[in-house]
Amino acid sequence: MKFGEYLRGIEKGESVLIEHTSLSNHPLLFHTIGETYGWEKILVVDIIDSLLPVLGWLNAAGLQVPMSIARIKAGGISNWGRVVLELNPHKDPGIFLTIFTKKLKEYYSENPGTVTVILNPERVIPIQGGDRRLILSLANLASAFLGNPNRKTFYFVNREIADRSYLALLEETFTRVLVVENDGKTRIAKSPR
Numbered sequence: 001m002k003f004g005e006y007l008r009g010i011e012k013g014e015s016v017l018i019e020h021t022s023l024s025n026h027p028l029l030f031h032t033i034g035e036t037y038g039w040e041k042i043l044v045v046d047i048i049d050s051l052l053p054v055l056g057w058l059n060a061a062g063l064q065v066p067m068s069i070a071r072i073k074a075g076g077i078s079n080w081g082r083v084v085l086e087l088n089p090h091k092d093p094g095i096f097l098t099i100f101t102k103k104l105k106e107y108y109s110e111n112p113g114t115v116t117v118i119l120n121p122e123r124v125i126p127i128q129g130g131d132r133r134l135i136l137s138l139a140n141l142a143s144a145f146l147g148n149p150n151r152k153t154f155y156f157v158n159r160e161i162a163d164r165s166y167l168a169l170l171e172e173t174f175t176r177v178l179v180v181e182n183d184g185k186t187r188i189a190k191s192p193r
Contacts, residue, residue: 003029003186007036009193012113013147016176019159019167019189024180026156027057030117031065033154037115039066043107048089048127049076050119050156072103074124089124093134096124097141108150116153122162132165139169146173 010016020026034042044051055065071081074096075089085103089096108114121138128134145153155174159167171177177190 003032004036006188007033010152010176012149012152014175015142015146015153015155015173016178017170017174018154018156018178018180020156020180021160021182022158023182025184026180027054027061028063029178029180029186030054030119030156031058031063033115033117034065034069037152039069041111041113041115043070043072043084043111043114043116044081045072045074045116045118045121046076046078046081047074047118047120047123049078050123051080052076052078054119055080070107072100074100090127093124093128093131093137097137101141101144104145108145108148112150114151116151118153118155120156120158122157122166125163125166135163135166135169139166139173142170143173146175 018026018029051071058065067081069081070084073083073086075087084107085099087096087100104116124138125131125135142155145151155170157167157170159179171190174190175192176188179187179189181187
């Protein structure tokens with residue numbers, strides 16, 4: 001089955017975890033998500049410029065991403081895309097998560113049908129000293145939006161650098177888990193069907 005076909009079966013309110021490595025071709029999945037659902041519906045949550053290597057890889061592959069997509073900028077220096085919120089993940093994690101959650105709720109209510117792509121949320125954990133409470137808070141935040149009919153969400157997490165307990169909490173919570181292998185294959189590890 002082609003990935004685009006698989007995407008059509010994902011229901012509103014679902015959250016999908018996409019586990020990748022540094023060598024996998026996960027940028028192709030990002031591109032397919034945008035092409036399948038329409039770039040105008042995409043909201044990228046860009047953790048510390050995680051989007052830049054994805055865009056660079058896609059550009060080298062001859063694939064383009066429109067500059068107009070909505071982006072929540074959580075750290076980093078890039079001004080790529082249409083920045084709808086800018087946050088500093090290096091400061092107090094409670095304030096960071098509160099502002100982030102509030103903005104997401106507003107965005108979803110104003111833009112039903114949003115497809116959120118969160119790139120490398122695991123990068124926030126080490127900059128906060130690996131705080132176990134933060135790991136639980138990040139995982140709880142992920143589960144808080146499950147079932148919201150105004151959105152679908154895809155989390156791209158590098159399993160080579162992610163804290164194992166964080167990854168396990170996401171795997172347990174999400175409706176679907178996909179594993180992108182280095183050989184280009186994507187395996188369905190968890191799915192409601």
